[in-house]
Amino acid sequence: MNTPVIRLAPTLASRNRQQLLALLPAIAIQLWQWGPPALLALASASASALLADSLGLAWRRQAIWPGLRQGEALLTAVLLSLLLPDAAVPLLCLCTGGAILLLRQLFGGSGSSLFHPVAGGLLLAAPWLPAGLPHADIPLSLALLAGGLWLLWRGLLRWQAPLGLLLVVLIALPVGSGWLLGQSALWLLAGWVMSDGSATPITPRGRLVYGQAAGMLCISFVTLTTQPDAGVTLAACLLLLSASAPLLDRLTLSPGPRT
Amino acid sequence: MSRPSILPAHTDPGSQPLLTTPLPAQLRLWLQGASCCVEVGQRVLKHQLLAEADSEFGVAVHAPTSGHIRAIGPLPQALPDAPLLDGLQLQPDGLDEALSLPAESNWPALSALALAMRLQDMGVMGQHGPLLPLAWAAKASPLALLIINAVENEPFLQADSMLLCEQAAAVAEAMAMLGRILQPARLVLAIQQEQGAAINALRSLAADQCWQLEVIQAPYPAGDEAQLLRALARPEESGNSLCLPVAGVHAAGRAILHGEPCISRIVTVSTALKQSHNMRALLGSPVADLLTCAGLSSQQHALVHGGGLRGFALPDATIGIHQHSHCLLVRPRQPALTAQPCIRCGDCASICPSQLQPQELYWHCSRQELAQAQHWRLADCSQCGLCSAVCPSQLPLLDSFRLASQQLLLAEQQQCAADAARQRHRFRQFRLERDKQEKAQRLAERAAQQAAKLAQQAAEPTSHAEPTATAADKQAAIAAAMARAAERQQQRPAVAPSVNSSEREAAIAANRQAAIEAAMARAAARKAAQEAAKAAAADAPAMAKDEDQNKPGLNQQQQALIQAAMHRANAQKAAASSSPASLDQDKKALIAAAMARAAARKAAGDETEQDK
Numbered sequence: 001m002n003t004p005v006i007r008l009a010p011t012l013a014s015r016n017r018q019q020l021l022a023l024l025p026a027i028a029i030q031l032w033q034w035g036p037p038a039l040l041a042l043a044s045a046s047a048s049a050l051l052a053d054s055l056g057l058a059w060r061r062q063a064i065w066p067g068l069r070q071g072e073a074l075l076t077a078v079l080l081s082l083l084l085p086d087a088a089v090p091l092l093c094l095c096t097g098g099a100i101l102l103l104r105q106l107f108g109g110s111g112s113s114l115f116h117p118v119a120g121g122l123l124l125a126a127p128w129l130p131a132g133l134p135h136a137d138i139p140l141s142l143a144l145l146a147g148g149l150w151l152l153w154r155g156l157l158r159w160q161a162p163l164g165l166l167l168v169v170l171i172a173l174p175v176g177s178g179w180l181l182g183q184s185a186l187w188l189l190a191g192w193v194m195s196d197g198s199a200t201p202i203t204p205r206g207r208l209v210y211g212q213a214a215g216m217l218c219i220s221f222v223t224l225t226t227q228p229d230a231g232v233t234l235a236a237c238l239l240l241l242s243a244s245a246p247l248l249d250r251l252t253l254s255p256g257p258r259t
Numbered sequence: 260m261s262r263p264s265i266l267p268a269h270t271d272p273g274s275q276p277l278l279t280t281p282l283p284a285q286l287r288l289w290l291q292g293a294s295c296c297v298e299v300g301q302r303v304l305k306h307q308l309l310a311e312a313d314s315e316f317g318v319a320v321h322a323p324t325s326g327h328i329r330a331i332g333p334l335p336q337a338l339p340d341a342p343l344l345d346g347l348q349l350q351p352d353g354l355d356e357a358l359s360l361p362a363e364s365n366w367p368a369l370s371a372l373a374l375a376m377r378l379q380d381m382g383v384m385g386q387h388g389p390l391l392p393l394a395w396a397a398k399a400s401p402l403a404l405l406i407i408n409a410v411e412n413e414p415f416l417q418a419d420s421m422l423l424c425e426q427a428a429a430v431a432e433a434m435a436m437l438g439r440i441l442q443p444a445r446l447v448l449a450i451q452q453e454q455g456a457a458i459n460a461l462r463s464l465a466a467d468q469c470w471q472l473e474v475i476q477a478p479y480p481a482g483d484e485a486q487l488l489r490a491l492a493r494p495e496e497s498g499n500s501l502c503l504p505v506a507g508v509h510a511a512g513r514a515i516l517h518g519e520p521c522i523s524r525i526v527t528v529s530t531a532l533k534q535s536h537n538m539r540a541l542l543g544s545p546v547a548d549l550l551t552c553a554g555l556s557s558q559q560h561a562l563v564h565g566g567g568l569r570g571f572a573l574p575d576a577t578i579g580i581h582q583h584s585h586c587l588l589v590r591p592r593q594p595a596l597t598a599q600p601c602i603r604c605g606d607c608a609s610i611c612p613s614q615l616q617p618q619e620l621y622w623h624c625s626r627q628e629l630a631q632a633q634h635w636r637l638a639d640c641s642q643c644g645l646c647s648a649v650c651p652s653q654l655p656l657l658d659s660f661r662l663a664s665q666q667l668l669l670a671e672q673q674q675c676a677a678d679a680a681r682q683r684h685r686f687r688q689f690r691l692e693r694d695k696q697e698k699a700q701r702l703a704e705r706a707a708q709q710a711a712k713l714a715q716q717a718a719e720p721t722s723h724a725e726p727t728a729t730a731a732d733k734q735a736a737i738a739a740a741m742a743r744a745a746e747r748q749q750q751r752p753a754v755a756p757s758v759n760s761s762e763r764e765a766a767i768a769a770n771r772q773a774a775i776e777a778a779m780a781r782a783a784a785r786k787a788a789q790e791a792a793k794a795a796a797a798d799a800p801a802m803a804k805d806e807d808q809n810k811p812g813l814n815q816q817q818q819a820l821i822q823a824a825m826h827r828a829n830a831q832k833a834a835a836s837s838s839p840a841s842l843d844q845d846k847k848a849l850i851a852a853a854m855a856r857a858a859a860r861k862a863a864g865d866e867t868e869q870d871k
Contacts, residue, residue, distance in 0.1 A: 012599050015651050
């Protein structure tokens with residue numbers, strides 16, 4: 001195999017590292033808000049994710065270390081521990097490991113998982129989450145927004161789907177969707193889950209449609225039902241729409257004009 | 260993420276001098292589309308012809324220096340996964356004895372085709388095969404736009420800039436020569452804005468010339484023919500324009516104006532540390548010698564043949580350079596990459612200059628689904644290598660596209676060869692059948708003539724009737740046997756499986772008709788023989804009486820036979836003149852045959868009446 005002399009884009013491992021780097025401010029704020037237990041949760045979620053990933057790789061007879069080196073398992077663990085700050089540690093470990101095993105490894109590894117493990121993990125943990133209206137977390141949201149903008153500047157964020165979601169939320173402000181903007185889960189899912197390629201359509205047009213559909217579904221659920229948690233609702237919408245990604249691909253992907 | 264900003268900018272060769280490599284210990288020359296005309300052990304002089312082009316796409320090979328031919332046989336190619344290619348090894352003797360070069364004085368009188376063939380004989384190569392494609396030159400259509408491509412298409416390439424800096428006057432001369440012979444409406448030298456030194460060298464020359472300098476400013480694959488044509492050709496010109504690489508044009512100038520075959524080229528040897536050396540190297544020089552000349556060792560480095568995006572790894576440093584070796588990249592050895600699965604980031608599709616969907620193409624190419632790959636426009640892929648360079652999973656996109664294209668090309672060539680063979684086979688069958696028909700016709704005519712002659716002889720009152728009758732009997736029998744043999748011969752190819760087309764139907768129809776006619780001729784001959792026997796058996800006065808009765812009948816018969824033969828000849832001529840016989844001609848032939856048959860039947864009917 002020939003290796004191209006010139007690399008114009010970071011490798012997969014480097015991409016994931018930079019995505020983790022963009023989460024650093026949010027992690028710092030969470031540690032400041034929740035103290036040492038958050039650190040414990042983060043560490044145990046990471047350990048569980050790495051264990052589940054290596055188990056899955058071994059079961060699929062793949063090389064374990066090159067797979068783990070890409071850092072996708074670690075990214076999933078960090079995202080889930082940011083999304084579930086008030087969950088018990090065993091629950092967090094269980095849903096992290098379960099999501100990775102069920103939604104990534106069972107589907108054939110990263111790249112072929114149709115449903116994003118973070119959204120799936122959030123949905124797995126939803127029944128045991130403490131009920132009650134989650135409060136707006138403005139500092140965390142701002143930290144996530146800053147991280148997302150940095151990723152965008154680095155050229156690592158596929159911005160079409162998040163843009164579609166934000167557009168719908170802004171248009172629906174008169175209906176009363178403004179409180180969604182203060183939810184850290186919205187920013188996290190928009191910046192780190194909706195920008196992932198394997199669970200979304202591959203064309204820019206398809207991604208825009210995907211983001212808008214997710215926004216509309218989420219807002220209609222939140223305003224029409226009594227489900228209070230925006231994060232869980234959005235995660236469910238994303239999972240639902242991921243199933244339509246192949247259809248959107250079929251509709252928007254074409255070989256192009258012959259020359 | 261725009262393309263021009265992320266690619267390393269072109270660096271000018273600057274003040275670096277053009278090196279000349281010392282004479283290597285061994286030269287390895289490939290014979291692609293050329294047949295060797297020297298023997299192992301033979302001493303050759305510099306510029307001597309070693310192999311001449313044996314196809315439309317090959318070019319001749321000349322000796323780069325004097326020496327002995329050491330081996331002729333398959334050599335490894337520079338391309339990855341390419342089969343061994345015939346080549347020859349030349350051991351220089353260090354004397355560098357050259358043949359005297361006859362310069363062509365009357366070159367302005369050359370036609371485009373003569374120029375193309377002369378360039379082929381001089382070993383001047385273009386992008387694919389000879390500099391001027393022979394098929395194009397043979398058409399001799401007026402040329403609207405001739406582009407001389409001096410754009411450094413990939414990062415790290417400097418050879419064309421160096422050539423222009425060093426040999427600007429020679430390039431200008433060569434372009435003037437091409438302009439004079441090919442007579443293009445517009446002659447353009449395309450160059451990129453970053454090649455400042457080369458532009459300066461040309462500006463002073465371009466003032467009062469028949470060509471103009473076009474400085475283009477476009478992102479990476481701008482030096483590709485298709486992109487250049489899109490950028491420079493006006494809509495009405497794009498149909499008949501030609502794009503030639505500047506190195507080939509320079510070599511063409513040397514070949515036509517000075518009679519010097521193409522035996523060397525400028526190669527850039529570049530390292531990762533932004534150091535580059537340009538050197539003029541003899542074709543066939545081993546890569547290792549060029550590295551030594553640049554002060555590098557081939558043991559500690561990985562070698563890449565080509566530019567920064569399209570280059571491919573060289574397996575060893577003994578391979579000789581060829582006419583397309585623009586650049587050699589020397590890099591520290593790296594562990595092999597492990598490709599990760601596609602994460603559907605879509606970067607390859609957004610960077611592709613041909614607006615392809617490389618991820619879909621890769622999926623099909625890596626599964627050998629070539630039909631699907633063609634559906635996803637594999638043919639439009641310019642193999643620029645940008646998709647491989649941006650892929651975060653480091654998938655070998657370019658490699659798989661290259662491999663699939665090679666396979667498609669191979670399949671196409673095989674298809675072409677099969678088509679040609681089928682065409683040849685069809686024509687052979689047609690020719691054989693035509694020959695058989697003609698032979699049968701000749702035989703039948705001769706039989707009919709003989710029968711008629713015999714009948715006439717028999718009808719004449721002669722004193723020795725008995726021997727004549729037996730002779731006529733024998734001859735008629737022979738004629739009948741010959742006609743039968745001809746018929747049998749004709750029936751055989753009709754049974755053999757032949758191609759199914761209108762040709763075959765025409766052949767079958769002609770066959771059947773010929774068989775019928777042969778049968779008719781046989782019947783006529785038999786009747787004539789019977790008649791002759793009867794006539795011989797009768798006595799003289801009765802014969803005299805018979806003669807009056809028989810003569811008109813015989814004449815009728817004869818006439819019918821002649822008529823039938825004429826019809827047949829006409830029909831066959833029509834069939835022969837248009838081999839894929841049209842339906843109308845078929846029909847006409849059938850009608851003529853039917854008429855002939857009717858006439859013969861009538862004649863036979865008259866005969867029987869008269870017999871009664």
